[in-house]
Amino acid sequence: MLETAAPPPENIIHTRDLTKTFANKTVVNNLNLDIPPGVIFGFIGPSGCGKTTSVRLLLGIYTPDSGAVEVLQRSPQKFRRADRAKIGYMPQQFVLYQDLSVWENLNFAASLYGVPLPRHERLDYLLELVELTGHENKNVRHLSGGMQRRLSLAAAIVHEPQLIFLDEPTTGIDPVLRRKFWDYFQQLKADGHTLFITTQYVNEAAHCDYVGVMANGRLLMVETPEGLRHRAMGGDIIHLHTSQILSEAQVAALASQPFVIADKVARLRDRGIELVVPDASVTLPQLLDWCHGQNIEVESASEHMPIYDDIFVELIRQETAVMEAQTND
Amino acid sequence: MINQFFHFIWQALIRIFSFVSKEVRTIWHQPRLIFSLILGPFLILLLFGIGYRDTPRTLHTLFVVPEGSQIEGMVEQYATSLGSQISYAGIIYDAAEADRQLRAGDVDLVVVTPANPMASWENDEQSQFTLYHSEVDPYEEVYIRVIGQRYAEEINKQVMINALMSSQAEAGTWQENVSRAQTQATAVRQALTAGDIATAQSSAQALGNELDLLELALGAGVSLVASVEEAGGQTGTTTELLTELETLQSQIDEVMSLSESSGTTMLEQGRETAANIESSLEEVDGLLQTFQGLDTTVLVAPFVSETLNITQAQIEPMHFYVPGVIALLLQHLAITLAGLSVIREKLGGAMELFRAAPVSAFEMLTGKYISYLLIIGGLAAVLTALVVLGLDMPQLGSWWNYALVLLALLLASLGMGFNISLSARSDSQAIQYGMLTLLAAIFFSGFFLALYRLSALVRWVSWLLPTTYGTILLQDVMLRGKPPQLVLILALFAFAAVLLLVAWFRLGRQMARE
Numbered sequence: 001m002l003e004t005a006a007p008p009p010e011n012i013i014h015t016r017d018l019t020k021t022f023a024n025k026t027v028v029n030n031l032n033l034d035i036p037p038g039v040i041f042g043f044i045g046p047s048g049c050g051k052t053t054s055v056r057l058l059l060g061i062y063t064p065d066s067g068a069v070e071v072l073q074r075s076p077q078k079f080r081r082a083d084r085a086k087i088g089y090m091p092q093q094f095v096l097y098q099d100l101s102v103w104e105n106l107n108f109a110a111s112l113y114g115v116p117l118p119r120h121e122r123l124d125y126l127l128e129l130v131e132l133t134g135h136e137n138k139n140v141r142h143l144s145g146g147m148q149r150r151l152s153l154a155a156a157i158v159h160e161p162q163l164i165f166l167d168e169p170t171t172g173i174d175p176v177l178r179r180k181f182w183d184y185f186q187q188l189k190a191d192g193h194t195l196f197i198t199t200q201y202v203n204e205a206a207h208c209d210y211v212g213v214m215a216n217g218r219l220l221m222v223e224t225p226e227g228l229r230h231r232a233m234g235g236d237i238i239h240l241h242t243s244q245i246l247s248e249a250q251v252a253a254l255a256s257q258p259f260v261i262a263d264k265v266a267r268l269r270d271r272g273i274e275l276v277v278p279d280a281s282v283t284l285p286q287l288l289d290w291c292h293g294q295n296i297e298v299e300s301a302s303e304h305m306p307i308y309d310d311i312f313v314e315l316i317r318q319e320t321a322v323m324e325a326q327t328n329d
Numbered sequence: 330m331i332n333q334f335f336h337f338i339w340q341a342l343i344r345i346f347s348f349v350s351k352e353v354r355t356i357w358h359q360p361r362l363i364f365s366l367i368l369g370p371f372l373i374l375l376l377f378g379i380g381y382r383d384t385p386r387t388l389h390t391l392f393v394v395p396e397g398s399q400i401e402g403m404v405e406q407y408a409t410s411l412g413s414q415i416s417y418a419g420i421i422y423d424a425a426e427a428d429r430q431l432r433a434g435d436v437d438l439v440v441v442t443p444a445n446p447m448a449s450w451e452n453d454e455q456s457q458f459t460l461y462h463s464e465v466d467p468y469e470e471v472y473i474r475v476i477g478q479r480y481a482e483e484i485n486k487q488v489m490i491n492a493l494m495s496s497q498a499e500a501g502t503w504q505e506n507v508s509r510a511q512t513q514a515t516a517v518r519q520a521l522t523a524g525d526i527a528t529a530q531s532s533a534q535a536l537g538n539e540l541d542l543l544e545l546a547l548g549a550g551v552s553l554v555a556s557v558e559e560a561g562g563q564t565g566t567t568t569e570l571l572t573e574l575e576t577l578q579s580q581i582d583e584v585m586s587l588s589e590s591s592g593t594t595m596l597e598q599g600r601e602t603a604a605n606i607e608s609s610l611e612e613v614d615g616l617l618q619t620f621q622g623l624d625t626t627v628l629v630a631p632f633v634s635e636t637l638n639i640t641q642a643q644i645e646p647m648h649f650y651v652p653g654v655i656a657l658l659l660q661h662l663a664i665t666l667a668g669l670s671v672i673r674e675k676l677g678g679a680m681e682l683f684r685a686a687p688v689s690a691f692e693m694l695t696g697k698y699i700s701y702l703l704i705i706g707g708l709a710a711v712l713t714a715l716v717v718l719g720l721d722m723p724q725l726g727s728w729w730n731y732a733l734v735l736l737a738l739l740l741a742s743l744g745m746g747f748n749i750s751l752s753a754r755s756d757s758q759a760i761q762y763g764m765l766t767l768l769a770a771i772f773f774s775g776f777f778l779a780l781y782r783l784s785a786l787v788r789w790v791s792w793l794l795p796t797t798y799g800t801i802l803l804q805d806v807m808l809r810g811k812p813p814q815l816v817l818i819l820a821l822f823a824f825a826a827v828l829l830l831v832a833w834f835r836l837g838r839q840m841a842r843e
Binding site for chain 1: 339340343344346347350351354355358359677678679681682683684685686687688
């Protein structure tokens with residue numbers, strides 16, 4: 001789905017070589033995206049890598065310096081009111097009004113998007129969805145940070161938008177609430193919404209259908225979570241534990257097996273061996289057979305799922321290496 | 330197509346009223362703010378009304394008189410007759426001590442009297458009182474200068490009155506002259522009747538001498554009164570007296586021209602003249618009596634003024650300031666609320682949300698205009714009720730006109746506030762701009778200084794302030810009961826429209842893409 005020559009017509013977001021520069025610093029550099037409708041797209045990268053600027057370009061808040069962008073099959077610069085009404089946006093910071101109650105804030109957001117009257121049922125439903133029922137009359141300044149984020153989310157989706165941009169919705173909230181947020185997002189996706197979510201929590205990539213990894217204003221890749229892991233590590237990872245420590249000769253023999261990717265075998269601290277294979281499900285029986293043939297007693301052999309932090313670090317390392325190589329050339 | 334149009338309008342109204350509702354509720358949730366916005370200005374006005382003293386300042390005054398001066402008694406007498414403006418602190422001979430007391434603040438004013446006024450007058454020079462003070466307030470300085478002038482005028486008046494009273498006292502002596510002259514005139518007539526021309530002429534000579542003495546005695550005193558009467562455009566008693574005396578002299582000349590050879594006709598004429606002289610002397614006697622009875626105060630100060638106000642109400646000083654305070658307060662309130670409004674949306678991040686949402690600058694601005702008009706209009710209504718009912722403020726004009734002026738004033742002030750908000754980069758900057766506008770309004774709107782005191786160039790600043798229009802128009806409506814001046818009310822609405830258009834354009838640009 002990345003960098004195709006012509007966008008499939010059904011793509012809800014499409015960009016080509018989208019670039020934005022502020023004060024001679026390129027914040028978004030040749031961004032290419034094609035996102036189909038009805039998915040959760042995670043936009044992952046460290047703070048200051050250009051995620052929010054990308055969102056603002058897609059919303060039409062910023063005008064690109066170069067490149068093309070289409071959202072809902074229209075350039076954001078030419079959005080009509082009807083187009084904007086199809087988009088929901090939850091900014092990074094809480095922008096609702098501290099002096100108003102939960103209900104008044106949500107009602108204001110609904111009016112802003114022209115949600116017709118009566119709208120009590122819709123607001124009640126949303127408050128229930130984000131678990132703020134019973135807090136309707138509470139002044140927002142008396143809400144916890146997590147409750148404020150949930151109210152922001154409700155405000156962003158109050159008009160049932162087709163496309164929802166959520167800029168770091170889970171930043172600064174506890175893991176339990178973060179998990180709940182992802183449950184809301186899955187529910188929204190199930191209801192047919194498309195979600196574009198930025199986050200700096202790499203592990204949240206696992207909840208997305210597609211993940212875009214961004215660093216220093218550049219989109220490094222767009223993959224499924226599985227594909228991302230595969231791409232970062234070069235294949236699936238298997239951890240093998242044996243009753244006796246393998247000799248150097250045994251390790252060298254294992255590395256030369258055809259089901260192991262090019263010498264990607266390493267010792268683990270706990271006497272185990274880590275090997276990278278094309279497909280763990282296919283390789284595991286072959287590995288067990290090879291151990292049996294070598295009279296090696298196997299205690300355990302299983303596919304290892306690396307955490308996404310490690311995957312991200314590896315991807316950034318690879319990208320840095322590529323950039324250095326390009327610089328040297 | 331029509332459905333789409335109505336749908337568009339309906340959606341726009343929903344968005345506009347989202348801002349109306351938001352702004353009104355935001356204020357409504359701050360009862361203390363509402364309380365202070367209403368009661369604050371009312372209490373200030375009330376305090377002003379209670380505390381304002383409509384009496385001139387009393388100056389504690391010390392008089393420096395040269396030791397042995399002829400006017401020492403007069404100074405004390407006149408100092409206490411000036412009314413409450415001067416509180417007599419005493420007479421002192423030592424000018425250095427008087428200077429010390431003035432510098433120490435023990436007295437407000439030191440009046441140094443002339444050393445020898447008589448000598449000055451004899452040299453045809455005015456004698457001078459010199460007033461020393463230590464005021465830095467230019468208005469107080471003017472006040473002291475006026476007091477000095479009044480003091481000198483009062484003394485001049487008293488001198489004149491004294492001179493006239495002396496003349497009146499002397500008029501009794503003059504009447505004796507007239508009586509002797511009458512005796513001589515009778516003797517002239519009787520001598521002519523008897524054909525004794527020599528006796529007649531002798532008596533006429535004696536009569537002439539008496540009249541000369543009388544004229545001399547009357548002298549300056551009566552002439553002075555006569556000239557005062559002439560200055561007033563009248564021929565009064567003293568003028569008649571002098572005319573009579575001149576007539577008598579010419580009649581005596583006629584008698585003196587008779588001789589033994591004069592015929593019967595001439596003698597007859599002489600007798601008639603003598604009878605006329607007797608009659609004239611009777612008139613002179615009567616006139617002298619009238620002169621003695623004249624009121625010297627009226628003669629010295631024949632004119633007084635009376636000022637009548639044709640407005641229907643009794644305007645107290647506090648009432649005069651109320652329209653200005655209302656205009657100033659509403660302008661400041663509108664500028665503060667609108668001035669913080671847009672900048673807070675920007676700084677709070679809501680503007681980013683609005684840029685992504687289907688809301689236009691027009692809808693946002695309209696919503697904010699309506700909400701602030703409702704809020705400040707409500708506050709203005711309560712404040713007006715408080716000043717009219719609580720401070721007995723006259724409201725002579727139509728309430729519709731009053732509302733029309735407030736509407737124009739608020740629209741213009743809100744426009745100014747929104748433009749400030751669109752120019753500011755922070756809350757504090759917006760507040761600073763608002764305070765500067767308030768300061769400008771205090772100095773240039775006619776609230777504190779009348780507009781005519783400002784140069785034509787600076788007056789342009791006045792006409793850029795809604796308070797200037799508001800104060801004049803509210804004074805017209807409330808104190809004069811007149812409808813608002815068409816030119817001013819139209820100018821204020823036009824000013825408001827220009828500010829709205831500029832704010833709309835600028836907000837549109839700020840809500841557009843970067």
